[in-house]
Amino acid sequence: MPKIVDHEKQRSIVAAAAIRVIRDNGLEHATVRTIAKEAGLSVGSMRHYFATQAELFAFCMNLFAERVKQRVEALQMSGTVLENMKNLLLQFLPLDEDRKMEMEVWFSFSAKVLMYPELKKLSDQMHNGMYLSAQLVIQELREHGMAHPDLDAEIETEKLYALVDGLAIHTLMQPERLSVQRMEQVIEQHLIMLCQP
């Protein structure tokens, strides 16, 4: 089915072009015209790949969500429980330039979610993924008998989830202040605190 393969490949090329435009110029400049130009396609052919702008944006968001999922699934989990849990949480943080770019664009989309219900489902999926990871971390600490016995699992899940997302946003907004190393320290210290006797 060469036609279908090409179609999917072309959609990916359009999405990659859209992501570059959004990163460099902001979401409000990501028009069909600018994205078509960046992708080296005619404006007319764009409709062939994405019927609406929202469909294109949803495709991009899904791309990011898949990357995070793949990173999480590829984790080795070969260290101590604390190391493994820290590594899991770090997958949601902009640790390198590629992820920083992904998250900057994701952040632009997120600000649209309040207005565009089409994007809300994808945003919710990513948020649920983060929430479930935070939940898993708390569960693991409990199952290994490491968590403080008085720890309220639901509250701590909510807290860990907010902490990770807050760090991600702070490092995007103020990278000069909050380094990758610092984020790692904060996560590590928090996990240690949850285990304090």
Place this chain on the structure above:
Amino acid sequence: MPKIVDHEKQRSIVAAAAIRVIRDNGLEHATVRTIAKEAGLSVGSMRHYFATQAELFAFCMNLFAERVKQRVEALQMSGTVLENMKNLLLQFLPLDEDRKMEMEVWFSFSAKVLMYPELKKLSDQMHNGMYLSAQLVIQELREHGMAHPDLDAEIETEKLYALVDGLAIHTLMQPERLSVQRMEQVIEQHLIMLCQP
């Protein structure tokens, strides 16, 4: 100086109109035309109050920052240390409909900060305000001999700051999941954890 007063008053009217437009339709629809219409002014007269769109947006952000500042300054601090510190942190969270609207609009602006350096200064000021409040909370807990002795003040400040901002964003994105009451509980539990012996 009635002219100056009128000018400032008109600027506030324009800003209030801009905020309504942004809240209802998103920042990308907040053009001079739509804001002028909402404010009941002619498009031509708008330039008299704000030379550029960025100037108007900066004015709106400053308005929000001032409101938070006023709320913080008006705090009574008449409870226990834990209650007072919790109340301080809650001023940065969308506790009611007005603040929710403010923060939704602020959130729209924040996504622009990566692209528009004019807005970065104001965003940084607000973030510094939040950071300083988190710092004050950790300091107070230490000064009252309540904080855990092994607590790393810098790490805990960074963490508390990320936690508060993460909660604010989560309740805006998923209000059905994260209620005001739940946010309060999370903050309270975190402060108690910082004080655990």
